[in-house]
Amino acid sequence: MHDHDHDHCVAEALTRAEAICADRGARLTDLRRQVFELVLGSHRPVGAYDLVARLGESGGKPVAPQTVYRALDFLIEQGLVHRIASLNAFVGCSHPQVAHAGQFMICTRCQEVAELGDPAAVTGLIDRAAAQGFTVQSVSVELTGICAACRGRGL
Amino acid sequence: MHDHDHDHCVAEALTRAEAICADRGARLTDLRRQVFELVLGSHRPVGAYDLVARLGESGGKPVAPQTVYRALDFLIEQGLVHRIASLNAFVGCSHPQVAHAGQFMICTRCQEVAELGDPAAVTGLIDRAAAQGFTVQSVSVELTGICAACRGRGL
DNA sequence: TCTCCGCTGTTACAATATCACACCGACTTG
């Protein structure tokens, strides 16, 4: 469907990630890089235990859940990965340079996830909350529905 | 903090719920009512297993998780309860008459949750998604932060 | 009465996430 070159987009994202981490003095270790590659490469939400399994296959040594969760925590902290609460899953971030809230469109047919990218909506929500005396720390927006591709295929 | 009368607000909500279910021919059974009361009465997000425990205490007979989840599914379907994905928890809905998307402000200090009630934001998100070819089925907005009461107390 | 169907009970299990503690290597500090 997406005819983009996954390998290329993964490589590019990795390069960006390294730059970002270097800037901040954050350590993008082997393990963290591997997890990041897997999340990016799948290009859809991935469960933590999927990652555990895949690392076990490729790496030789089995990896414990804790290990993966720690790597994910790091990546999320750096804004390289988002967590999708409604799916208990994780996706690579499409533009980690800019700090931003997670806003996702989740297709219930093909499981693909796209970022909505509507900063105005986020600031609107924050303002509205502020008007009610609530100081916002984080924002999470998750839409489920049918993506354009699936709809085009008549699904 | 909230000096409102919980008993009264629970009773009122129950009355509304009965009316709504009666209207729709949905069966608000004893079990479902008990679960609903517990969710409402706590007036904050409650985990499914909290409910299991409380039902076990009060009711005499221990209750299985499955039982609680089924009751919750029903209540959610009727719009009487919302699920908060980021907390794996459930809250009573403050205005179940009107179908609406879940929009929550979650206080990280006191764990209280309030509904934001910003339908314009929701329609905005839906429109934006539609512009990208995405047909929305459900919307979930969850803000974390500090509520007015906690901020007032200098926390 | 008989049958269907929705609700509940029960057992087992799957999936997700965290705790506690040990080790290792890099880096600092004396």
Place this chain on the structure above:
DNA sequence: CAAGTCGGTGTGATATTGTAACAGCGGAGA
């Protein structure tokens, strides 16, 4: 160099959340 510190990882056990599969029960209607 020795000693201490700290972040990252390994490891085993365990907590928490959510489902599957199947059985029984009781009311509504043919």
